[in-house]
Amino acid sequence: MGSVLKRWKLPAVMLGPFIILISLFYFLPVVLIAILAFTSMDSAMRWDFNGLANFQKLVTDPNIGVVVKNTIIYVGFTLLFNVFFGLALGILTTYFIQKESVGLFFRTIWMLPRISPPVVYTLLLLWFFDPSEYGVLNSLRALFNMPPDKWLTTHPMTAVILANGLIGASFGMIIFSSAIKSIPKDLFYAASVDGASQWSVIKDIIIPAVRWPLMFVTLWQFLSLLTSYEYILLLTNGGPLFESEVLALYSYHKAFQNFEFGYGSAISLVLVLIALIFSALMWKWFGMKKMMGSSRIE
Amino acid sequence: MRKMKKVTASVLSTFVLGMGILTGCGKTDQSAESEANANKPKVVTIEAQTAAPEVTRVENLEKAAEKLNEELKKQGKNIQVKVKTNVFEGSWEEYSKQFMLAFKAKKEPDIYTTGHENIGWLADGNYILPLDELKKSKEYSDVFPVLWDSVTYKGHIWGALQDTEARPVFYNKDILRKLGWSEEQINNLPEKVKNGEFTLEDMTKLAEEAKAKGLAEFGIIHRPVDGPDFHVMVYNFGGKLYDPKENKIVLDKKAVKKQLDYYYDIAKKDLIPDNLTQMEWSNIHKTVVNGKALFYYGGIWNVFNWGQDNFHEKLGKVDEKWVNEHFGMMLIPAAEKGGKGITLSHPFVYTVSSQTEHPELVKRLLELVADPALQTEHNVKTFHLPVTKGGAEHPDFKANITLGKVAYMTEYTTFLPNHEGFPKYSKAVFNAIQAVELGKKTPEEALKDLEVQLKNDLGDQLKIVE
Structure with a gap:
């Protein structure tokens, strides 16, 4: 008895707070959402269980088609943008710019949108897309005698994807540039002695070396994009109409604008399920188990 | 199995210890407060909240509290009322949401000022008290009758009319x-x-x-x-x-x-x-x-x-x-x-939280705030219309060039459900x-x-x- 206590005292003291934090802030919300999804909780905040009514409502919701379509477009294109643009930035700032201080300078610039608070960043974007002739984009158009355009009305999804893509790219950039840096220099020297073209250096050395980070970034960004809505909320609030409304934002609107907490939770629960299924699938497709093994460059 | 129990016990004790420290902090504050107040007249704080920018809605309650305190003194009661005001800035949805959450955390204001159309969900969710006796009170006896419709829901009166407006x-x-x-x-x-x-x-x-x-x-x-x-x-x-x-x-x-x-x-x-x-x-x-x-x-x-x-x-x-x-x-x-x-029209109303500890004081305060002079101060400053005939006959209201022109609109008005x-x-x-x-x-x-x-x-x- 005494020895067991002795053995577990330290780990318990060390891990206890974290286990509490994780269960309070990560696990409990999911459990609560799962329970709430089966209630008709509204502004009266009563736990009235109503079976599968919320899910039936979700299937018959006239907006759900367009919202799901938007979610696919949003997650798909932003993910492409995040991963490939992040990779391009990583290669540019580590391979093409060999001088570390210069590369670091450019990487820092790309990190700025991520460091700035979302509200401030979105405010700048709102000014960038402003429909009046004073907006940045429109004043550029004015140089070519083009009339001002209402960007957020005419191209809401493009604006949302661009905004999220530009922020998200810095995440990939950081991961990829450190992966590229860890490639032994000899490989590059050997390639240049053999007279390899830049393209073949990228294709045959860099890409294979960053294969695992590439998959990690894809999975990670996919999950965070699926549930993120703050930039859309601030930029277009899902509008005009439902043109830039995605599932996560729809859940927020239902819960906190219409005060249908039960229904909003049901939508969130569907999102959680989608995330779980895709994580499992990607884990399998990408062979994550193999990734956890030893490094392939040695 | 036994190991598991130990772990659980340790985890729980860490948790309980943490909670103990937190609640301990709260207690010291309370006891200090009660000691200091032992000899003075008992100060009852009534919290009132409204949305920006029309702050006169709660400032008037502060002024009404002065009258209430005089009344209480005359009656020989050792109570003084202090109104604590709070002005919310943000959208109407956020204003509703924060009240909902504050109520559940038992930190809501005693008086919540809101648009009349919110009465439905506030009453259905047992957030507010019915205020039927206000209709019988002297202060509200000359309310424009049509306005009572706007605060009636399921056969009860749920709000004290604060102002109304014209949407020309x-x-x-x-x-x-x-x-x-x-x-x-x-x-x-x-x-x-x-x-x-x-x-x-x-x-x-x-x-x-x-x-x-x-x-x-x-x-x-x-x-x-x-x-x-x-x-x-x-x-x-x-x-x-x-x-x-x-x-x-x-x-x-x-x-x-x-x-x-x-x-x-x-x-x-x-x-x-x-x-x-x-x-x-x-x-x-x-x-x-x-x-x-x-x-x-x-x-x-x-x-x-x-x-x-x-x-x-x-x-x-x-x-x-x-x-x-x-x-x-x-x-x-x-x-x-x-x-x-x-x-x-979209009359604004004072609603009373169902969790308030001083329902009688709050109700009396809401009667006193209907005073024509206080109404007029708010109306003239923020361009709203009075809810009582007394308010409409106040000389300062009548002298106002804008409001005088739209006062007739109350006869052509409709309300939201x-x-x-x-x-x-x-x-x-x-x-x-x-x-x-x-x-x-x-x-x-x-x-x-x-x-x-x-x-x-x-x-x-x-x-x-x-």
Whole structure:
């Protein structure tokens, strides 16, 4: 008895707070959402269980088609943008710019949108897309005698994807540039002695070396994009109409604008399920188990 | 197994220890407070909350508390009331949401000031107390009778009427002058609207004329976001929004179709800005104040807003006198010739939290705050209308050039229903209006989608009238 206590005292003291934090802030919300999804909780905040009514409502919701379509477009294109643009930035700032201080300078610039608070960043974007002739984009158009355009009305999804893509790219950039840096220099020297073209250096050395980070970034960004809505909320609030409304934002609107907490939770629960299924699938497709093994460059 | 138990025990004890430290902190504060207050008269703090910018709504409660304290002294009670005010800044949805959450955390204000249409969900959720005795009190004996409808829900009174307003259509006098109207014609327009001689169709035609002649950039401006103004059109087209007998929201398909036709029509004729529902409020005010629009579906309190910020390009803040020289105010013209002009009011009310510890003191405070002088101070400062005849007869109110012109509108007014599901109806109708204005849907399509949406959102709370 005494020895067991002795053995577990330290780990318990060390891990206890974290286990509490994780269960309070990560696990409990999911459990609560799962329970709430089966209630008709509204502004009266009563736990009235109503079976599968919320899910039936979700299937018959006239907006759900367009919202799901938007979610696919949003997650798909932003993910492409995040991963490939992040990779391009990583290669540019580590391979093409060999001088570390210069590369670091450019990487820092790309990190700025991520460091700035979302509200401030979105405010700048709102000014960038402003429909009046004073907006940045429109004043550029004015140089070519083009009339001002209402960007957020005419191209809401493009604006949302661009905004999220530009922020998200810095995440990939950081991961990829450190992966590229860890490639032994000899490989590059050997390639240049053999007279390899830049393209073949990228294709045959860099890409294979960053294969695992590439998959990690894809999975990670996919999950965070699926549930993120703050930039859309601030930029277009899902509008005009439902043109830039995605599932996560729809859940927020239902819960906190219409005060249908039960229904909003049901939508969130569907999102959680989608995330779980895709994580499992990607884990399998990408062979994550193999990734956890030893490094392939040695 | 035993190991597991140990781990669980350790984890739990860490947790309990943490909670102990937290609650310990709370206790010391409380005991210090009670010791200090032992000898003085017992101070009862009543919290009151309102939304910016009309802070007079809670400031008046502070003044009413002074009277209440005198009363309490006379009665020989060792109690003094202190009103703690709180002004919320943010959207109306956030204002509702924070009250909901504060209530559940037992940190809500005792008096929550809100629009009358929130009574439905507040009462259904047991957030507020019924205030039926207010109707019998001396202070509320001369309330304009129609206003009681706005605070009645399921047969009870749920709020103390605080103020009401007029939502007139502002018309730009300068543009009418340029169209060749005489001063007399311009000043007679409200009368013609009132009698149904100048109809909604005439208004649209006039806006077209002004736009065609290049005198106005826009013919008509309405609010850019969801709100009560849109629903008055259903009443104007002879429809209903609510069935009090069944306590159900009504989708009056004929009237709503005409409502959507109207917004489709003014958008198609290019009378409104094509991104009106994406515009910021400040841009709406700028467009109107700078004379770019002939008609504006506004609110009387806009006169107050225009004096608060620099909306005019040259003059900056504009005062009441300037507004009255350049703008006239009329009812919303009747949909048909020979009908009557119409408007919608949105009385503001004080509601009382059902968790308040001092319901009697709070109720007495709400009686005292209905004092005509206090009402008038708020009304004149923020351009609202009184709820009692006493308030309407106050000399300062009568002397006000703006308010005097719209006081008659209370007789032509309508209200939104107090039903809990109405915000959902409102949001769905606003989306439909947005869709027809942006040209994404025809009124027929929008109505069809609206019906599906409302059936889904409201379920058996909805009654459809063909």
